[in-house]
Amino acid sequence: MKIMILGGDGYLGWPTAMAFASKGHEVIAVDNYLRRNIALETSSEPLIPCPNLIERADIFQAVSNYKIKTAIADCADYLQLTNLFRDFHPDAVIHYAEQPSAPYSMIDFQTAQKTFSNNLNATFNLIWAVKEFAPECHIVKLGTMGEYGTPDIDIEEGWIDIEHNGRKDTFLYPRQAGSLYHTTKVLDTDLLWFYVRTYGLRVTDLMQGPVYGLSTAESDLDTRLLPNFHYDDIFGTVVNRFLVQAVAGVPLTVYGKGGQTRGYLNLKDTLQCVELAVDSPVKKGELRILNQFTEQFSVNHLAEKVQAVGNKMGLKVKIEAIENPRKEKEDHYYNAKHHGLMEMGLKPHYMTDEVVTKMLEEIIIRKDQIDPKKIMPRVKWNN
Numbered sequence: 207m208k209i210m211i212l213g214g215d216g217y218l219g220w221p222t223a224m225a226f227a228s229k230g231h232e233v234i235a236v237d238n239y240l241r242r243n244i245a246l247e248t249s250s251e252p253l254i255p256c257p258n259l260i261e262r263a264d265i266f267q268a269v270s271n272y273k274i275k276t277a278i279a280d281c282a283d284y285l286q287l288t289n290l291f292r293d294f295h296p297d298a299v300i301h302y303a304e305q306p307s308a309p310y311s312m313i314d315f316q317t318a319q320k321t322f323s324n325n326l327n328a329t330f331n332l333i334w335a336v337k338e339f340a341p342e343c344h345i346v347k348l349g350t351m352g353e354y355g356t357p358d359i360d361i362e363e364g365w366i367d368i369e370h371n372g373r374k375d376t377f378l379y380p381r382q383a384g385s386l387y388h389t390t391k392v393l394d395t396d397l398l399w400f401y402v403r404t405y406g407l408r409v410t411d412l413m414q415g416p417v418y419g420l421s422t423a424e425s426d427l428d429t430r431l432l433p434n435f436h437y438d439d440i441f442g443t444v445v446n447r448f449l450v451q452a453v454a455g456v457p458l459t460v461y462g463k464g465g466q467t468r469g470y471l472n473l474k475d476t477l478q479c480v481e482l483a484v485d486s487p488v489k490k491g492e493l494r495i496l497n498q499f500t501e502q503f504s505v506n507h508l509a510e511k512v513q514a515v516g517n518k519m520g521l522k523v524k525i526e527a528i529e530n531p532r533k534e535k536e537d538h539y540y541n542a543k544h545h546g547l548m549e550m551g552l553k554p555h556y557m558t559d560e561v562v563t564k565m566l567e568e569i570i571i572r573k574d575q576i577d578p579k580k581i582m583p584r585v586k587w588n589n
């Protein structure tokens with residue numbers, strides 16, 4: 207297949223590009239380096255330096271013999287995106303090209319506006335590029351479990367049946383996100399649903415939980431092929447921050463009561479899920495929504511897990527609750543369904559002690575590069 211990966215330089219986009227190229231697909235990775243630029247602006251550089259997209263593709267070809275085409279282009283610019291569609295004619299597009307940091311979207315007007323216009327324009331332009339230049343193309347869009355928020359009822363897989371005054375209908379499951387970034391993903395879903403109904407597009411919207419890990423079949427070939435690994439408060443997700451804190455000898459910072467529960471998954475499982483979605487495209491006029499995570503943990507549970515494994519490795523890990531910079535429920539009901547991808551064949555890689563040990567070992571060899579100033583929260587929701 208001809209597969210276009212938007213956001214192909216990112217944490218998920220780069221391993222995805224390598225995985226599809228290794229399976230013999232023709233792949234183009236598209237990126238405008240937005241994340242690299244924001245990381246520089248906010249002093250949030252990754253722990254492991256990454257060669258740029260063009261260099262990475264060259265290194266990958268040298269070690270594997272598989273080619274990844276690259277394009278430095280802005281998906282929020284319609285002309286740039288449509289030029290790529292005219293040249294490449296994708297069968298499937300995997301859309302990762304968004305500003306994904308919740309804290310960044312909450313700093314001030316400029317960062318909120320940049321997140322809003324980048325994310326909505328990238329999705330809107332993609333919809334129109336597919337409609338105009340590749341109407342058969344299957345869009346696989348990365349959404350987030352954060353779109354649903356933390357309602358006091360079970361979270362269904364995308365849709366909910368509602369009975370009202372004796373009549374029944376099916377609707378998008380109610381979404382109530384906890385940051386402007388997550389709200390842009392809610393708006394993306396609504397946009398996609400509108401255009402699926404109206405123009406008969408084919409779309410899979412993957413509601414993904416936080417991803418952890420560095421190791422994939424291809425990134426293990428050469429350390430220069432590892433995905434970006436952020437541990438700061440802007441781009442670092444909670445698992446990465448805890449792992450780095452454990453190694454740096456800084457107490458694991460639990461925000462508030464630590465009862466915040468979410469569904470997590472291993473990077474290897476993101477690759478499986480995206481491949482399962484691409485391999486079974488939906489019919490025209492269908493929006494398929496799948497909840498993409500394999501196990502759920504509270505923040506306290508995660509901290510205790512990292513502490514237990516770290517202590518076995520002699521790290522003397524401490525845990526410290528700090529004031530929550532976010533506005534979110536810290537103790538709540540959470541039961542999210544996630545059958546769809548399992549029924550399609552997902553074989554989960556769970557967060558075992560061995561997996562945590564391997565991630566800690568990757569960080570220990572880079573201990574000298576950790577900058578503890580990057581770890582503590584710099585952004586408050588009620589600024």
Ligand SMILES: NC(=O)c1ccc[n+]([C@@H]2O[C@H](COP(=O)([O-])OP(=O)(O)OC[C@H]3O[C@@H](n4cnc5c(N)ncnc54)[C@H](O)[C@@H]3O)[C@@H](O)[C@H]2O)c1
Nearest residue numbers: 213216217218237238239240241281282303304348416417
């Ligand atoms: N990583 C996670 O834990 C996670 C969890 C849930 C959902 N997601 C979603 O998955 C997607 C990818 O996340 P990630 O962690 O790889 O983030 P990332 O920031 O590492 O990757 C996104 C990439 O998209 C690029 N990009 C952004 N806007 C662009 C534009 N207008 N044109 C071209 N390129 C653009 C960035 O430069 C970056 O390289 C995001 O949409 C995110 O919302 C990620």
